[in-house]
Amino acid sequence: MINAYDILETIRMIQDECLDIRTITMGISLLDCIDTDIDRACEKVYEKITRCAEKLVSVGEGIEKEYGIPIINKRLSVTPIAIVSAACNASPVKFALTMEKAAKAVGVNLIGGYSALVQKGFSAGDERLINSIPEALASTSCVCSSVNIGSTKTGINLDACRIMGRIVREAAEKTVDDQCFGAAKLVVFCNAVDDNPFMAGAFHGVGEPDCIINVGVSGPGVVRSALTKYPDANITEIADIIKKTAYKITRVGQLVGVTASKRLGVPFGIVDLSLAPTPAVGDSVAHILEEVGLERCGACGTTAALAMLNDAVKKGGVMACSRIGGLSGAFIPVSEDAGMIAAAECGALSIEKLEAMTAVCSVGLDMIVIPGDTTADVIAAMIADEAAIGMVNNKTTAVRVIPAIGMKEGDVLDWGGLFGKGPVMKVNTNSPSKFIARGGQIPAPLHSLKN
Amino acid sequence: MRAIITVIGKDTVGILAKVAGVCAEYNANVTEVTQSVLQDMFAMIMLVDISRLNADFTVLADRFTKMGEENCLKIHAMHEDIFNCMHHI
Numbered sequence: 135m136i137n138a139y140d141i142l143e144t145i146r147m148i149q150d151e152c153l154d155i156r157t158i159t160m161g162i163s164l165l166d167c168i169d170t171d172i173d174r175a176c177e178k179v180y181e182k183i184t185r186c187a188e189k190l191v192s193v194g195e196g197i198e199k200e201y202g203i204p205i206i207n208k209r210l211s212v213t214p215i216a217i218v219s220a221a222c223n224a225s226p227v228k229f230a231l232t233m234e235k236a237a238k239a240v241g242v243n244l245i246g247g248y249s250a251l252v253q254k255g256f257s258a259g260d261e262r263l264i265n266s267i268p269e270a271l272a273s274t275s276c277v278c279s280s281v282n283i284g285s286t287k288t289g290i291n292l293d294a295c296r297i298m299g300r301i302v303r304e305a306a307e308k309t310v311d312d313q314c315f316g317a318a319k320l321v322v323f324c325n326a327v328d329d330n331p332f333m334a335g336a337f338h339g340v341g342e343p344d345c346i347i348n349v350g351v352s353g354p355g356v357v358r359s360a361l362t363k364y365p366d367a368n369i370t371e372i373a374d375i376i377k378k379t380a381y382k383i384t385r386v387g388q389l390v391g392v393t394a395s396k397r398l399g400v401p402f403g404i405v406d407l408s409l410a411p412t413p414a415v416g417d418s419v420a421h422i423l424e425e426v427g428l429e430r431c432g433a434c435g436t437t438a439a440l441a442m443l444n445d446a447v448k449k450g451g452v453m454a455c456s457r458i459g460g461l462s463g464a465f466i467p468v469s470e471d472a473g474m475i476a477a478a479e480c481g482a483l484s485i486e487k488l489e490a491m492t493a494v495c496s497v498g499l500d501m502i503v504i505p506g507d508t509t510a511d512v513i514a515a516m517i518a519d520e521a522a523i524g525m526v527n528n529k530t531t532a533v534r535v536i537p538a539i540g541m542k543e544g545d546v547l548d549w550g551g552l553f554g555k556g557p558v559m560k561v562n563t564n565s566p567s568k569f570i571a572r573g574g575q576i577p578a579p580l581h582s583l584k585n
Numbered sequence: 586m587r588a589i590i591t592v593i594g595k596d597t598v599g600i601l602a603k604v605a606g607v608c609a610e611y612n613a614n615v616t617e618v619t620q621s622v623l624q625d626m627f628a629m630i631m632l633v634d635i636s637r638l639n640a641d642f643t644v645l646a647d648r649f650t651k652m653g654e655e656n657c658l659k660i661h662a663m664h665e666d667i668f669n670c671m672h673h674i
Contacts, residue, residue, distance in 0.1 A: 136665065196643055386670065389670045
């Protein structure tokens with residue numbers, strides 16, 4: 135029989151330490167839905183999504199009960215709509231409405247893929263899609279959007295940064311009555327990945343199979359709780375404890391992914407080795423860093439502690455699953471993490487510190503509320519800064535900032551649920567306008583020349 | 586196929602009997618039980634064979650959750666794979 139201690143440990147992780155599977159995300163290719171007639175294309179998109187994902191939610195719920203592990207989200211990602219809509223000479227908003235309708239029909243929480251990949255320039259449908267993002271996000275509730283504006287191989291498309299600065303603002307302006315929620319569903323990436331199961335940045339890359347299942351795990355509470363048992367361990371031992379815990383967390387992700395893929399008759403893609411926080415008590419990445427020994431997340435030492443955490447999570451998870459992908463690492467979304475919210479509110483955590491942290495962890499400036507009067511150029515320059523960190527370090531970085539229209543530093547945007555709430559944070563307002571207005575392409579770094 | 590049923594809560598007369606009764610009702614064969622009472626706290630781990638269940642396992646899991654709530658106990662019925670995967674390489 136399985137060791138009683140192990141059994142009780144698993145149950146404690148789930149019951150008391152918020153261990154869960156954050157998401158099962160089904161990736162669906164829409165390349166076979168392309169049509170010059172937009173209405174015909176949308177019909178095909180609706181038919182394909184509802185056919186492929188018909189059983190996703192019921193299978194997910196069955197697995198939850200059978201294994202006793204909560205699966206918080208069931209989501210969909212689709213081929214970037216800029217590609218699917220390129221042949222139609224019309225506004226792609228109809229695709230967003232179709233995605234929304236299909237997502238509601240199959241009962242998933244979110245659907246990602248209202249996306250464009252413009253790291254080296256704009257092709258036919260790209261600009262049309264990007265310009266339609268604010269309207270698409272305002273007229274839907276569960277559609278998520280992302281735009282990739284740079285990569286290590288291509289450099290950074292500064293024209294795209296400029297445009298996205300404006301689009302992020304417009305997305306917030308158009309949803310001002312809904313806590314500027316539009317901007318919370320929009321991510322600007324550098325080095326975006328094709329198999330990301332996490333929102334808002336999930337899309338189904340063109341090199342992926344027709345349909346696939348990807349899984350994202352969670353578990354910051356479990357890691358923190360494991361560390362509390364070793365108050366005097368040195369940092370090498372701490373890294374080792376995190377590795378062992380990450381292994382256990384990730385094994386569950388692998389089990390759930392394999393089971394879901396078998397039951398749905400869809401190939402299993404990857405497990406995203408992640409520590410994804412939620413605003414719930416005891417589910418915070420910031421609290422892990424504080425457990426390691428920082429008075430507050432954002433103090434000097436935060437970047438080093440986060441680098442260790444991020445690395446240990448990967449090392450522990452890598453042996454626990456057959457294939458790894460997505461963003462894989464610790465997430466640091468401010469509004470979705472109780473510890474980050476508290477640190478931002480008391481002034482311990484600044485955007486500049488968060489930017490440094492993004493160089494050593496999974497993604498980037500995530501779910502940060504900025505003053506409503508922040509100009510499009512400042513947002514564009516934030517995007518360029520983050521993209522530069524990603525480009526030079528061969529990693530994914532992203533910007534998901536929410537301009538709180540009509541609000542100032544100290545005010546709070548509150549969405550509730552997994553999106554949480556965020557205080558408006560101070561932004562450096564010195565103008566980067568001339569730099570942004572130059573446009574063009576920041577060339578790829580020397581180390582991109584690997585052939 | 587096997588599942589593990591764990592029961593934790595304040596000790597009262599007949600907990601084991603009630604849980605075993607539900608197992609019998611659903612044709613789940615109890616193969617191993619470890620049980621202890623420490624300072625009034627009842628803790629039991631039961632291994633059951635679920636390959637000949639007369640209903641879906643999720644129905645049985647739901648039944649135990651409900652039974653736990655009604656009796657102020659925490660009862661979890663979980664497929665053994667989750668424990669195996671987490672604690673064995």
